[in-house]
Amino acid sequence: MDLAHVLVKVAIALGCGFVGNMLIPREIPGKFLGLVLVGFVGVWVGELGYQLLRSQSGVTLPFLQWQIQNVPIIPSIIGSAIVIYLVTTLLRWSGYSR
Numbered sequence: 001m002d003l004a005h006v007l008v009k010v011a012i013a014l015g016c017g018f019v020g021n022m023l024i025p026r027e028i029p030g031k032f033l034g035l036v037l038v039g040f041v042g043v044w045v046g047e048l049g050y051q052l053l054r055s056q057s058g059v060t061l062p063f064l065q066w067q068i069q070n071v072p073i074i075p076s077i078i079g080s081a082i083v084i085y086l087v088t089t090l091l092r093w094s095g096y097s098r
Contacts (some may be wrong), residue, residue: 003019003023008071010036012068012073013039016034016042017035017038018035018039020042020081020084021080024084026084029091030085037082038083039076042076043079044079045074045080045082046074047072047082049078050064050072063093
C-alpha cells in the first residue's frame with residue numbers, strides 16, 4: 001500500500017462519512033477527525049457486508065459494484081450511515097454530553 005492509495009482511502013472515508021452524516025443527521029463528536037474515523041470504520045463495515053452479501057446470496061447489483069481504487073462506494077456509504085447511527089445511539093444511551 002503506497003501513499004497515493006492511503007490518500008485515496010482517506011478521501012473516500014471522508015466523503016462516505018460526510019454522505020452518511022447527511023443520511024443520518026446527527027452530531028458526531030470530534031467533528032472532522034470523528035467524521036474521518038467514522039468513514040474509515042464505515043468503509044470497512046460496508047466492504048465486509050458487501051462481501052458477505054455477495055458470497056452468501058450471490059447479489060451482484062451493478063450500482064453496488066461502483067469502485068474507486070477497489071473501494072466499493074455505495075456499500076461504504078451505507079456502512080458509514082450504520083456506524084454513525086450506532087455511535088450516536090450508544091453515546092446518547094451513555095449520557096454523553098458536551
